[in-house]
Amino acid sequence: MNYEDIKQNRLYDEFAHLWNLISNPQDYALEAAFWKKALRDKLGPGRHEILELGVGGGHNLSHLKNEFRATAVDISDKMLDNSRRLNPEVEHLVGDMRSVRLGRIFRAVIIHDAINYMLTEDDLHAALRTAAEHLDPGGVFVTSPDYTTETFTDGVVRHGSCADENTRLVHIEYEFDPDPDDTTYEYLMIYLIREKGQLRIEHDRHVTGLFREARWLELIEDAGFEVEKYAYDVHDDKRQSYLFVGVKK
Numbered sequence: 001m002n003y004e005d006i007k008q009n010r011l012y013d014e015f016a017h018l019w020n021l022i023s024n025p026q027d028y029a030l031e032a033a034f035w036k037k038a039l040r041d042k043l044g045p046g047r048h049e050i051l052e053l054g055v056g057g058g059h060n061l062s063h064l065k066n067e068f069r070a071t072a073v074d075i076s077d078k079m080l081d082n083s084r085r086l087n088p089e090v091e092h093l094v095g096d097m098r099s100v101r102l103g104r105i106f107r108a109v110i111i112h113d114a115i116n117y118m119l120t121e122d123d124l125h126a127a128l129r130t131a132a133e134h135l136d137p138g139g140v141f142v143t144s145p146d147y148t149t150e151t152f153t154d155g156v157v158r159h160g161s162c163a164d165e166n167t168r169l170v171h172i173e174y175e176f177d178p179d180p181d182d183t184t185y186e187y188l189m190i191y192l193i194r195e196k197g198q199l200r201i202e203h204d205r206h207v208t209g210l211f212r213e214a215r216w217l218e219l220i221e222d223a224g225f226e227v228e229k230y231a232y233d234v235h236d237d238k239r240q241s242y243l244f245v246g247v248k249k
């Protein structure tokens with residue numbers, strides 16, 4: 001099989017039902033605490049209205065929804081179904097973070113790890129404009145890429161295994177950068193899926209964005225925000241990462 005022929009983002013489509021096996025909402029408690037603190041720091045007390053773009057299965061949001069009134073957008077209706085089950089009190093809407101316009105203003109817009117799917121500066125700029133369009137001056141934007149160019153390590157392998165009553169799953173992930181001169185890296189997922197006694201092997205390719213930290217800050221400023229970095233010490237490998245926190249000018 002040619003690597004280039006592997007279909008992309010199958011986890012968010014035909015394998016969306018595996019999301020809750022691969023990822024456990026409880027594992028997001030530490031991350032969510034940093035997001036909550038940044039939002040509280042900028043917004044103060046109150047059950048403010050927030051918008052999450054690229055909510056996925058809503059695992060991070062499940063820790064924020066009791067503090068804030070949330071609306072959630074994702075490009076995948078199947079991933080939204082996962083979040084709808086976990087967060088039934090949240091309004092869920094299909095949309096692309098680069099172009100969606102809800103015609104409503106929020107106190108904050110957050111983009112958790114879905115921001116990784118912005119592959120070019122044009123993509124990033126479009127997503128940042130979407131955030132700005134849903135905020136008044138003083139409104140808050142928070143995001144955090146998994147890696148910046150400075151923190152990325154080529155060739156990392158991760159794996160896990162999990163099961164529910166129907167499915168036993170082993171997943172292997174290989175992160176690598178085929179072209180260090182462009183603004184993307186990739187990860188290949190291999191799924192060993194055992195259902196009804198049968199083993200299937202499936203591949204899934206994810207192409208994700210990689211930008212220098214200084215460029216992130218410039219692009220967020222260019223979209224109309226004053227931006228700060230908040231330490232975000234959540235990764236097992238102890239790499240230094242940040243929440244980028246913007247206040248709309």
Ligand SMILES: C[S@@+](CC[C@H](N)C(=O)[O-])C[C@H]1O[C@@H](n2cnc3c(N)ncnc32)[C@H](O)[C@@H]1O
Pocket residue numbers: 012028053054055056057058059060061073074075076079095096097098112113114117
């Ligand atoms: C890793 S998942 C997010 C998981 C989420 N942080 C959670 O806590 O469950 C990434 C999500 O980004 C979404 N996504 C990718 N590109 C998008 C886009 N252009 N607009 C909106 N959502 C997008 C995918 O459909 C997927 O659901």
